[in-house]
């Protein structure tokens with residue numbers, strides 16, 4: 001059952017990265033859209049994301065609940081030493097979620113919209129930035145439980161070149177996911193081209209930032225190269241991601257929209273796989289070289305048992321409904337939304 | 340402000356904020372389902388318009404409830420890491436089930452909000468009902484988790500170690516039923532009175548009378564029926580508390596001395612220093628009756644409880660008085676309304692009754708906040724009653740006070756925006772919803 005729980009944790013993080021990521025990316029794309037096209041972009045984005053918006057951010061909650069029920073020591077250590085970035089991310093989530101809803105449900109459309117939009121765009125950028133920072137900090141080995149001063153315990157635990165570059169890399173990935181997703185939602189050729197260009201820019205940004213991550217890791221003594229390329233799974237996953245990227249662009253040029261989405265999701269899966277595979281089961285690395293491990297720092301057996309059952313049971317209820325939701329709105333997206 | 344106090348304040352602020360949206364998220368779907376049902380049955384377009392007008396408001400509340408709830412699930416660790424480290428695996432069961440309930444709620448909400456005219460109308464109606472049911476279930480589950488903090492169960496605590504963990508037994512602790520029942524009814528009271536109050540005001544203003552009359556009726560019936568039974572459920576809660584948390588009961592009642600046929604204290608100013616209550620009305624024997632169902636029973640006072648285990652008396656006492664007082668007022672209004680409904684009176688001829696509802700608009704929510712203050716402050720100094728002290732659970736990170744200030748600013752501005760948007764929504768009823776024909780294609 002322990003492994004069932006771990007798989008769910010991993011899957012929840014992945015799904016949050018892919019679905020939530022596309023969602024964040026929508027705001028990032030808007031950020032890079034000229035004033036003239038913003039309105040249309042916004043409408044397309046809303047049609048694509050509106051119906052599944054609530055469901056998207058549930059993945060984060062599932063991951064957190066698994067963490068605090070199943071792996072309380074890991075949850076509380078991260079909560080203590082990454083308090084500041086977690087709080088900033090939360091503020092981002094609040095700002096984004098409310099601004100997104102407010103701008104669509106405000107009964108009067110006036111200059112308040114500008115404020116909602118600005119908040120939405122900025123928080124779409126900040127939230128994944130800090131999400132990346134938090135994830136990177138967990139493994140960067142800068143968390144120091146022995147630290148006695150405020151800065152080394154609560155600030156340098158997350159403020160490092162490595163963490164920040166992973167943060168920006170995450171932002172680029174989100175933008176890429178969103179752009180690829182949206183290509184299929186556009187109604188005319190011009191928009192299609194616009195989003196294709198956005199996707200390309202994001203793709204280049206991701207590659208460049210990815211390289212910067214490796215450089216930062218090198219200078220901070222984090223054996224990232226070894227984690228990624230030091231084992232067969234990592235190498236194969238990276239190769240698969242690269243090949244699928246080529247395929248993705250080929251298909252987009254052929255006018256395909258559905259398959260590229262799957263491929264973009266596949267790439268993110270591969271990236272998460274390489275970075276977590278070598279680490280498993282240690283998901284938090286401390287300054288003194290110790291690890292917090294999913295296998296050792298877990299809750300009691302009975303808890304894990306019950307948690308696993310709850311997750312399995314939940315999926316039986318949730319997954320069919322979720323698929324039907326996505327399916328129905330995909331099919332009917334063309335017919336416009338009345339609500 | 341020391342770190343512990345800042346953390347407690349931030350927790351109280353976040354929960355106090357979230358609960359408002361949670362109540363509305365749990366209850367409004369049922370109101371909408373009724374209006375929606377009448378629309379499908381009678382094809383009176385007004386009912387469709389009511390459903391839609393409400394669902395717009397609810398979408399705003401849902402989003403705010405969802406983000407503030409997400410914040411809470413992190414705050415448990417950010418503020419109380421020591422608590423979560425030990426409690427997480429024990430009281431986590433309801434949270435993991437709650438995940439499912441939230442998810443179903445979110446999916447059903449997607450169908451409901453975006454599904455107009457796309458699905459079989461009755462399928463669409465059912466998705467709305469599912470939103471309500473899963474909201475209610477998640478409320479019950481999270482309250483079961485809170486009840487565990489009041490009435491720890493499902494583990495043995497030996498020499499500082501938590502062993503023999505049984506998450507199912509922890510979920511079905513002694514307090515879960517009375518708390519979940521009382522909370523669920525409270526949500527209906529609070530939301531019912533709030534919604535009815537707003538529509539009553541609009542009726543008094545003479546605007547869109549039919550629209551507001553129908554909306555008022557749905558909300559008022561739910562709210563008043565719930566208000567009638569709420570004191571009964573409160574009585575169950577009180578007896579429960581008397582049994583498992585005598586210190587909390589004593590603080591609620593400002594009951595300093597253990598005695599037989601203990602008096603019920605109304606009003607008054609508790610004087611913790613001298614262990615007495617000034618200027619209070621005392622109803623002899625009634626506290627014994629409330630707590631134990633017997634006018635002569637002995638009620639434990641604070642004198643039997645070690646000083647270091649006393650909760651803050653004044654806050655708990657005032658909060659309890661506010662909750663019960665407002666409960667009584669709402670019950671009174673409920674009786675008047677149901678009587679006039681039974682007599683088939685026209686409400687517009689009873690403007691005073693509508694005014695009573697307008698005055699009562701915030702009462703339910705004030706009672707909810709007061710009730711939670713009773714529960715949470717009355718549990719102090721424990722975070723897990725009798726097992727772990729709040730002071731031992733708080734995060735070691737200094738400077739929480741700044742995060743408290745930031746969250747205060749954020750929640751304050753969010754509240755303002757939500758109120759502002761609601762105001763605009765109501766003002767737009769004229770243009771958007773009170774049109775007899777189906778000609779309002781909402782464009783944006």
Ligand code: HDD
Nearest residue numbers: 518522525528570573574576577663666706707710711714
């Ligand atoms: C509309 C709101 C509302 C109203 C009118 C009342 N309550 Fe209440 N009360 C709540 C809303 C609430 C609450 C917010 O929902 C609480 C907090 C925790 C809980 O389970 O319910 C609560 C808690 C609470 C507790 C503490 C339970 C615990 O700590 O486990 C007691 C003893 C009562 N209530 C008793 C009463 C009585 C005797 C009432 C008589 C009128 C009453 N309540 C009206």
Ligand code: HEM
Nearest residue numbers: 360361364365400401404405408409411412441474478481
């Ligand atoms: C008595 C207190 C609480 C009640 C009755 C309650 C109930 C609810 C309800 C009904 C919702 C749905 C929101 C909506 O529909 O608008 C909700 C949302 C949420 N609550 Fe609470 N809650 C309480 C406290 C908490 C606590 C302590 C936590 C965290 C540990 C929490 C976490 C959440 C989360 C994560 C959501 C968002 C779920 C979503 O996206 O729909 N809640 N809560």
Ligand code: HEM
Nearest residue numbers: 347350351354355358481484485711712715716719722729
């Ligand atoms: C939504 C309704 C709730 C409200 C309004 C509420 C209110 C409060 C208040 C006023 C405090 C501060 C007590 C003090 O400082 O003396 C507090 C503390 C706390 N509450 Fe609640 N509470 C609610 C539900 C819950 C639930 C459902 C949980 C957990 C599952 C919870 C967990 C806590 C924790 C961990 C603390 C901090 C420790 C403490 O001060 O006791 N609360 N809450």
